[in-house]
Amino acid sequence: MALRDELKKRGPFDSIEQEVGLSIMRTSDLIENRIARLLREHGLTMSQYNVLRILRGEGKPMPCLEVADRMIQVAPAITRVVDQLLKAKLIVKTQSESDRRVFLIELTPAAKRTLKAVDGPLLDLHAALMANVPKKSLKLLIEILEQTRDGIGE
Amino acid sequence: MALRDELKKRGPFDSIEQEVGLSIMRTSDLIENRIARLLREHGLTMSQYNVLRILRGEGKPMPCLEVADRMIQVAPAITRVVDQLLKAKLIVKTQSESDRRVFLIELTPAAKRTLKAVDGPLLDLHAALMANVPKKSLKLLIEILEQTRDGIGE
DNA sequence: CGCACTTACTTTACATGTAAACCATTCGGA
DNA sequence: TCCGAATGGTTTACATGTAAAGTAAGTGCG
Numbered sequence A, B: 001m002a003l004r005d006e007l008k009k010r011g012p013f014d015s016i017e018q019e020v021g022l023s024i025m026r027t028s029d030l031i032e033n034r035i036a037r038l039l040r041e042h043g044l045t046m047s048q049y050n051v052l053r054i055l056r057g058e059g060k061p062m063p064c065l066e067v068a069d070r071m072i073q074v075a076p077a078i079t080r081v082v083d084q085l086l087k088a089k090l091i092v093k094t095q096s097e098s099d100r101r102v103f104l105i106e107l108t109p110a111a112k113r114t115l116k117a118v119d120g121p122l123l124d125l126h127a128a129l130m131a132n133v134p135k136k137s138l139k140l141l142i143e144i145l146e147q148t149r150d151g152i153g154e
Numbered sequence C: 001c002g003c004a005c006t007t008a009c010t011t012t013a014c015a016t017g018t019a020a021a022c023c024a025t026t027c028g029g030a
Numbered sequence D: 001t002c003c004g005a006a007t008g009g010t011t012t013a014c015a016t017g018t019a020a021a022g023t024a025a026g027t028g029c030g
Helices: A016-041 A046-058 A064-071 A075-087 A109-129 A135-152 B016-041 B046-058 B064-071 B075-087 B109-129 B135-152
Strands: A091-095 A103-107 B091-095 B103-107
Touching: A016 A046, A016 A109, A016 B016, A016 B109, A016 B135, A046 A064, A046 A075, A046 A091, A046 A103, A046 A109, A064 A075, A064 A103, A075 A091, A103 A109, A109 B016, A109 B135, A135 B016, A135 B109, A135 B135, B016 B046, B016 B109, B046 B064, B046 B075, B046 B091, B046 B103, B046 B109, B064 B075, B064 B103, B075 B091, B103 B109
Parallel strands: none
Antiparallel strands: A091 A103, B091 B103
8 A cells, every 4th residue: 555545644745755764664663563563472572682682693791882782772771671681581791800890791591592482483574574575676675775774874 | 884784793684584674674763863853953753743744734623543543653652742742832632522532633823833944854854865865766665665564564 | 211332532551762961990191 | 190081881851652451421222
């Protein structure tokens, strides 16, 4: 369905650029909702999952802010997510000995199990979300979006 | 820059579908941030602006939930935004006489002035955000994203 | 007529994002 | 060596999104 109808918008868009912007944001929203719902079934929120995923990718303890940096998130947000994950016993936090300002976080075995349980369904979900779009369009989409982001960079 | 580098991701993506999903979400985020910043200069948040914009589009008083519906937002969120806009004297709220459950909201002259002041800069911003992308790609983007959304619909 | 059901909102509780101010620790340089 | 600046985090305050429960006011049907 055309975006204009989805949004029950009366008039036409003011410009094609505006329509593209809204289109990207709307599509993103739909995808996020679906992913969030899947993760919720496993007791995780998006940002909690992201922290765990980054820690797994790294494979060893990481400073909080470095995790935040990879999520392109601001510091206060990480502090809270880390607190939640600590409470859920999905990570452990230790003070670095070489620099006592630094706190390192690390996955617990329980977190690793949870991640493993999420892997398959999440991959399936991504595939399902894009099932309607031919591979060729997907490649094109990646290219155009990358080009778009390059033009936005602050 | 490739998404993988932007996210400082170590390994490759697990699938092209996943990469597209992340790419859409990341691009959306960048756009939203820029728009939010512009609106903030005019004392508005995204959702406040959206409410005002919808009211202007309608041109006459509207029930709260109908506004929420067009924003694809859930009821509680609207209640709060409406409260803020009331406090900022950008809308007025009256109880419908025909159905006393319904509360109608309407723009104040101040809101109309604010909207008018935002129109130009916002249109310029949308154009600037997409300046890097050829018109043809924009049209393609709209098509592919629409196709994507059609495949997601719940 | 009267009671169950729906509708239009509001309230509360929780997760998240942003900005600004605040600690503690470390670093760099006079 | 001592002090101010930079760094790693936390806290607070505010806007937003979601879910769930509650309230007030219509609607429908026996």
